Amino acid sequence: MTATIPSSAPSSSALFERRTAAILEQLEAGGQLKRLQLIDGPMDATIELRGYGTVACFCSNNYLGLANHPEVIEAGIAALRRYGAGTASVRFICGTFAPHLALEETIARFYGMERAYTFTSCWNANEAIFPTLCEPGDLIVSDELNHASIIDGIRLATVVKKGIHKAVYRHGELDDLRRVLRESRSRGVDGAVWVVTDGVFSMEGDIADLPGLRGVCDEFGAMLVVDDSHGTGVMGRTGRGTHEHWEMPSAQVDLLTGTLGKALGGAAGGYVVGSARAIDLLVQRGRPTLFSNALPVAVAASAQRAIEILMAEPQRVARLRENVAAVRSAIKDVGYEVLDSPTAICPIIVHDTARAIAMSNRLLDHGVFVIGFGYPVVPEGHARLRVQVSAAHAPEHIRALIDGLRAL
Numbered sequence: 001m002t003a004t005i006p007s008s009a010p011s012s013s014a015l016f017e018r019r020t021a022a023i024l025e026q027l028e029a030g031g032q033l034k035r036l037q038l039i040d041g042p043m044d045a046t047i048e049l050r051g052y053g054t055v056a057c058f059c060s061n062n063y064l065g066l067a068n069h070p071e072v073i074e075a076g077i078a079a080l081r082r083y084g085a086g087t088a089s090v091r092f093i094c095g096t097f098a099p100h101l102a103l104e105e106t107i108a109r110f111y112g113m114e115r116a117y118t119f120t121s122c123w124n125a126n127e128a129i130f131p132t133l134c135e136p137g138d139l140i141v142s143d144e145l146n147h148a149s150i151i152d153g154i155r156l157a158t159v160v161k162k163g164i165h166k167a168v169y170r171h172g173e174l175d176d177l178r179r180v181l182r183e184s185r186s187r188g189v190d191g192a193v194w195v196v197t198d199g200v201f202s203m204e205g206d207i208a209d210l211p212g213l214r215g216v217c218d219e220f221g222a223m224l225v226v227d228d229s230h231g232t233g234v235m236g237r238t239g240r241g242t243h244e245h246w247e248m249p250s251a252q253v254d255l256l257t258g259t260l261g262k263a264l265g266g267a268a269g270g271y272v273v274g275s276a277r278a279i280d281l282l283v284q285r286g287r288p289t290l291f292s293n294a295l296p297v298a299v300a301a302s303a304q305r306a307i308e309i310l311m312a313e314p315q316r317v318a319r320l321r322e323n324v325a326a327v328r329s330a331i332k333d334v335g336y337e338v339l340d341s342p343t344a345i346c347p348i349i350v351h352d353t354a355r356a357i358a359m360s361n362r363l364l365d366h367g368v369f370v371i372g373f374g375y376p377v378v379p380e381g382h383a384r385l386r387v388q389v390s391a392a393h394a395p396e397h398i399r400a401l402i403d404g405l406r407a408l
Contacts, residue, residue: 031354032374042068043266045392052364056397058387059371060266063234063344064316065392066306067266076267079301087294091283095294103304107271110307111240112250115279118295119288122229122259122270123149128286129225129255130194131156133278136163137191139184141222143208145171145201150227154196165189171201174212181220193220199228199242200235203378203386205345207235210243214252223254229270233263234344239310239317245342254278260299265306267299320344320391323398327389330402338387346387348405356383359408366404 027033041048045065047057066072079099089095100118107116119125126149130140140154158164167184169177181193195217197208210226217224228241236244241258243250250256255278260269272282282289310316324344331338336348350356353374360372363385374383387401 031357034357037369044068045390045394045397047369049364049369052367052369055364055367055369056393056400057369058389058393058397058401059369060388060390061230061262062266062390062392063263063320063388064239064306064310065390066264066309066316069265069306069309071309072265072302072306075305076298076302080298083297085298086296089294090292091289091294097294097297097300099297099300099304100294103300103307104271106304106307107273110311111256111273113256113273114276116271116273117279117282117289118260118269118271118300120269120292120295121261122227122257123152124288124292125257125270125272126150126153126227127156128153128282128288129257129272130154130164130196131160132282132286133255134161134164134194135191136161137165137189138194139165139167139189139191140194140196141167141169141177141180141184143171143197143201144168145204146196146198147202147227147229150196150198165191172206172209174209174216177213177216178219181216181222185220193217193222194225195222196225196227199226199231200343200345202230202345203347203373203384205339205341205343205347205386207231207242207245207341207343210246210248210253214248224252225255225257226253227257229257229259229262230343230345232258233310233317234320235342237317238314239263260303260306264310265303267302269295269299269303316391320389323391323393324389326395326398327387327393327401330398331387331405334402334405336405344389346389348385348387350383350385351381353380353383356385359385362408363404366400366407368401368404370401 038050039047040050043060043062046054049055083097087095104116104118130153134157142150142154154166158166167180169180200207214224231242233239235242243253255272255274257272260267328338328346339347356372356374360370363370370385370387372385
């Protein structure tokens with residue numbers, strides 16, 4: 001017998017539409033509705049923003065000013081002409097092209113690690129690691145402020161492979177990490193232990209104590225995994241990342257993930273760097289690479305050229321560091337609270353989400369583009385303007401930012 005749905009029952013589509021409309025109306029009423037801004041040109045220190053004209057951009061991840069570098073652009077164009085627009089396949093079928101291997105060899109050499117493997121995003125890279133490399137009985141311990149891609153990768157691992165354990169330690173607190181590891185050991189967790197952290201935390205702009213984390217990992221026989229998406233190209237004397245900032249050999253990080261979509265040309269793509277065996281297993285079993293097309297070849301070629309420029313021009317990192325120091329000092333002089341950090345992320349804490357968005361809108365009227373972040377990107381009560389500094393910023397751009405903040 002076929003079941004019938006009572007005529008009085010609301011349709012799912014109508015229910016969904018009412019529910020969604022109520023959420024959007026609530027966001028609008030609370031001043032928290034995000035509106036997408038449209039850029040009419042390349043990413044640079046200044047951009048053409050539709051409706052506002054030329055504005056100084058202080059919300060981009062273009063930390064080294066390479067997104068619009070002529071050589072980065074030309075490398076992509078040359079690859080586009082030679083290899084075409086798309087890979088049209090996953091890597092293990094017919095989606096591996098020469099620029100993929102060249103890029104991966106360059107990334108491995110840049111970090112001084114055995115092997116590298118690329119994905120279409122660092123989100124995919126983080127999504128691949130734990131479901132692929134962990135087994136039932138393993139324990140994954142995560143900093144509570146880690147990026148959403150790490151959190152979702154851990155969640156996915158515990159669903160794909162029943163029996164994988166997960167735990168969280170308080171942000172940056174090594175003693176709490178020790179507590180978590182001791183308690184897990186006392187509960188009989190006997191598999192491999194993985195400790196994972198961001199190198200640079202994208203909302204706070206602070207950095208992980210990698211030497212301290214390595215020490216705790218050594219105490220408990222754990223592996224250390226670092227997502228250094230906001231640290232690569234920014235931290236350390238030559239921009240190798242957060243481990244270089246701490247003068248720490250890259251070999252003391254077991255697995256490192258990063259993005260090609262920030263300092264390294266700003267296009268797209270991500271990667272994992274580590275031991276040859278770990279990379280081989282990701283190639284064989286990583287679902288994001290087995291079931292999703294390879295990184296576009298033009299992007300791979302542009303990213304490789306960006307890394308080569310970074311390695312040849314460490315002065316870009318020095319210029320970024322000078323700009324960061326100037327911006328942080330000037331923000332404090334204006335009277336705003338900015339979280340202390342050597343990174344290129346300068347969060348101005350304003351607490352209220354609606355206020356952060358309103359301040360962002362007023363800055364646009366002064367020709368400065370800075371985004372206000374609130375819940376759910378950051379916890380309630382911790383809204384902020386996130387100022388991001390680039391090596392491409394000149395003194396006049398920094399003056400425009402400070403003048404805009406002073407006028408709020």
